[in-house]
Amino acid sequence: MxxxxxxxxxxxxxxxxxxxxATDIVQKxxxxxxxxxxxxxxxxxxxxxxxxxxxxxxxxxxxxxxxxxxxxxxxxxxxxxxxxxxxxxxxxxxxxxxxxxxxxxxxxxxxxxxxxxxxxxxxxxxxxxxxxxxxxxxxxxxxxxxxxxxxxxxxxxxxxxxxxxxxxxxxxxxxxxxxxxxxxxxxxxxxxxxxxxxEVLPITVSHKFVNFNFLNAFKARMYLYRKDYVKALQFANLVISNSGVTLAQSTFTLPANYPATTDVIPPTGTGTGSTTINVQPSNTPAQAVQRALFQIDQWNSTAAPAYRRMWVDADKGESLMSIDRPNNRSNFSSQYNTNGSYWTGGPLFDMGRNLFNLYTQPMGGGAQDFRRWCFVDRSATISTDPNSATRTDEVIVIDKYPGKAGSHTSNDIKLFRLSEMYFIRAECLVRNGDLAGAAAAIQLVRQARNYIVGAVVPTPTYASAQAAFADILLERRKELAFEGHRYIDLKRLGADAGVTSTDRFSQDSNNSSATSPANIDITxxxxxxxxxxxxxxxxxxxxxxxx
Missing domain, CATH: 1.25.40.390 (Serine Threonine Protein Phosphatase 5, Tetratricopeptide repeat)
Structure with a gap:
């Protein structure tokens, strides 16, 4: 200081x-x-x-x-x-x-x-x-x-x-x-x-300044970290009920007459990288949707899923408070990718392989996780044998901050989102012994991340408080990645969830040794x-x- x-x-x-x-002299x-x-x-x-x-x-x-x-x-x-x-x-x-x-x-x-x-x-x-x-x-x-x-x-x-x-x-x-x-x-x-x-600002920009949603969300997070779960639940519920914000949805309807075997997608919008995506030909509805998701202009088209539009700052989405970052003022995404979030953009950090694997797992009920396609650029190269892949063989390009219209690297920073309030609710309910209520809160977030129309993500069942905490920590890891939560989440919640250390894939650290380990204990x-x-x-x- x-x-x-x-x-x-x-x-x-x-x-x-x-x-x-600096001086008592007052100059003209x-x-x-x-x-x-x-x-x-x-x-x-x-x-x-x-x-x-x-x-x-x-x-x-x-x-x-x-x-x-x-x-x-x-x-x-x-x-x-x-x-x-x-x-x-x-x-x-x-x-x-x-x-x-x-x-x-x-x-x-x-x-x-x-x-x-x-x-x-x-x-x-x-x-x-x-x-x-x-x-x-x-x-x-x-x-x-x-x-x-x-x-x-x-x-x-x-x-x-x-x-x-x-x-x-x-x-x-x-x-x-x-x-x-x-x-x-x-x-x-x-x-x-x-x-x-x-509060006098219009709703389109009010979330970029201190507002009552910010104050209540701030208190919910602060009391959670303090382990005052009564107050944390109180303010999380207040935000969920009274904020006027709903969970941003990821469902997407396949365009009419979309070719079922399209393998190459015309580059559209701003900040696109390769014109191909790394999946097999479209022999399932889910794979067809994967291609169609990237054929639309995600920066300007209202056809883009609401969740994606939030990350390109085309829509407020579920943001309760965002730090304004207009084009050419602050290039935050360059912290992860030098010039842009695509393969040729000079990735400084790739998404960790174990985190990527979580997004590829089926969600149940025929649902598919949109975060696989929202947080990873389509130009990424995914190895079929990650254990032997080099850093150039596998490049999992982080695309959570893809820029906004007219910029490759400028994005508003989402300080508080409604998803976090549901996680706070779930954690506090577990502390109260309400495992079913916690499971219902987690299901709502997972359902909002499914992109297959009509698919319903099943509600989890928790056999114990530790199992519930582990699932909450898992969902926080997936949803809040690259938003500044993982560090404190492992420290404060890891032990209750039965998680003892960080979870890096073996190839994610090229300097593993006794003095430079691949993982460290949460204590x-x-x-x-x-x-x-x-x-x-x-x-x-x-x-x-x-x-």
């Missing part, structure tokens, strides 16, 4: 920040806080800049790389984090720390600046709503830091992160505080946001990230165990 604060003071952020922390024409924060309109402009600092990209990628979601791609020679070599100078850890404290700093500057003037009575609701959004973002950033840097989110006495409730001075040394202290602070920020937030110290060394060089705070 302190090292990043120093960088902030020495930089000029879009002309917004003053230099009172300086845009300091007193000059900037004079009305609600300027506050809104600063809030817009604050949203631009909102980032979870590094969180998502480290969750993939440090678990079992990815294998090294053909465009990458080595990645130390992927081989579980994690030290205090780890780049992902530093990026997560810096990104979230950057957002917190912007929120705190806005909150401090707003106190410099009293708005007219007519502007007071907008004034308070801007502060509500800033405090909600500040709360979430603190929580996200806790997810990666606190050893035990369910223990109020465990060490958390630095609590940044103000704009600190250069000489301040802020300590790490307990989780309990952080949770109290977060809950107070959320309460203020709930009491003062005004391993690396399931808590190190406090970045840059921070500890200037701020005397304790390091996490193992580093």
């Amino acid at each position: 302190k090292v990043f604060k120093i960088l902030l003071v020495l930089s000029v952020f879009a002309g917004f920040t003053g230099c009172e922390d 024409g300086e845009l300091n806080d007193q000059a900037l924060f004079r009305n609600v309109e300027n506050m809104q402009l600063y809030l817009n800049e604050t949203y631009d600092r909102f980032s979870v990209e590094s969180d998502i990628v480290v969750s993939s790389v440090l678990t079992d979601e990815v294998a090294l791609g053909s465009g990458l020679t080595v990645n130390d984090t992927h081989r579980f070599f994690v030290v205090s100078t780890n780049g992902y850890a530093r990026s997560i720390w810096a990104n979230h404290y950057s957002l917190i700093n912007y929120c705190n500057r806005l909150i401090r600046g707003a106190a410099l003037f009293t708005p007219p009575a007519g502007d007071l609701p907008a004034y308070n709503s801007i502060l509500a959004q800033a405090r909600a973002l500040r709360a979430f950033a603190h929580f996200q830091l806790m997810v990666y840097f606190s050893p035990d989110l369910s223990n109020n006495n465990a060490l958390g992160v630095v609590l940044a409730d103000r704009v600190p001075a250069i000489e301040d040394d802020l300590p790490r505080v307990s989780n309990g202290t952080l949770y109290t602070f977060i809950e107070n920020d959320i309460a203020f946001a709930e009491a003062n937030l005004i 391993d110290y690396r399931f808590t990230l190190p406090i970045p060394q840059d921070e500890r060089n200037v701020n005397n705070i304790p390091q996490n165990n193992g580093y």
